[in-house]
Amino acid sequence: MTSPDWHAPAASGRLDATVTLPGSKSLTNRYLVLAALASDVSRLRRPLRSRDTELMAQALRQLGASIDDATSTASGSPDWIIHPATLRGGRPVDCGLAGTVMRFLPPVAALASGPVTFDGDEHARVRPMAAIIDALRDLGVTVEDEGRGTLPFVVEGTGSVRGGRVVIDASASSQFVSALLLAGSLFEEGVTVVHDGKPLPSLPHVEMTVETLRDAGAAVDDSEANTWRVEPGELLPLDVTVEPDLSNAAPFLAAALAAGGRVSVPDWPGHTTQAGDMIRDVLDRMGAEVSLDSRTLTVAGDGRPSGIDVDLHDAAELTPVVAAVAACADGPSIIRGVAHIRGHETDRISALSRELGGMGVEVTELDDGLRIDPAPLRPSTFHTYADHRMVMAGAVLALRAPGTVIEDPATVGKTLPRFVDLWQGMLEASEG
């Protein structure tokens, strides 16, 4: 079932707003997994509450953990208290469309006693999974997938995993590496993951996995390129505050450049492994003034972005928003290094090409990205393909194309259920 169309607002003047973003999806879901595997109770402060993180919490409950709300003093949203328990099988896991759930949890399920069935949305059933299924088999786990290499499948948990060295091709998603590392310290021999294939995408996300594992006391060796070693040992409980989601900040910051004006995002982390941090550099190169002052990031622009030739291999999830800004630019742009986003929530290269094309922009699909030749934008019905970041990209474009209608805006709830409210709030504050 899809949600009613959204008549996304056009900018009526310069933007002038401060937007506070909820927590990072990638951090929230890593902390949830580590907390469910830890030796004692953990507390997650300011976790993201969205479809992907609720699915992760629910899946971990299915595997035996208790995850409850606790009143937070510091933020509007409740903290999460995670009580680990002996992992049990027998109950299915719904992955929705969350890459982090479908990739991170099969190795956890292998540690449970009993079979665990994994399935998800229709769009999830075509996302690449073979690398993790094959890796688990190499590590001694039985997985029944009827030869599909995709969802649905059953992990036959036996309560323990031998572990050891495994060679995988993770060029379709960095999440395959992260998945094996997150559970690896509870494998009898720990785990050594070797990536062998085309360059690994979204590398900061693997660095995030390594850093969060170390926060939980794991011994991780990442000193050699494309090889990661997690020693066997217990994971310690966590008490952590989740950073704001910087990839979800991207459309708001991009708006300042695309429409002209200023947008600030508070609580920008001084040190982060979030790939979304790269939006600062990208918008700067597209002509924005970017400043970080007392942990508030401000982007100011004149509504005339410059074209860019950019490799987003490390921060592929920024592609839809960067493509939207590029469509408003004063010259052509090329986005490279993102071949694997054809396997994200939807085939993002083809979806962007079709939807930007529908607004009059000339788009050429490349093997590993997009070439974008801007033209005056005309309003359209912007289709979103169950992809939260297509909603965000459409909203940026609508600023410059009065009359744009965004189809199924609620799909943005995958990572930012309050997106439409925050977006309208940004425009209302600017009129202010």
Ligand SMILES: O=C(O)C1=C[C@@H](OP(=O)(O)O)[C@@H](O)[C@H](O)C1
């Ligand atoms: O581990 C993670 O939290 C993520 C890794 C990346 O996946 P890919 O490596 O498949 O791009 C990223 O795009 C995704 O949004 C989140």
Ligand SMILES: C=C(OP(=O)(O)O)C(=O)O
């Ligand atoms: C690729 C993304 O998500 P997932 O975690 O489902 O892979 C994304 O958020 O852009």
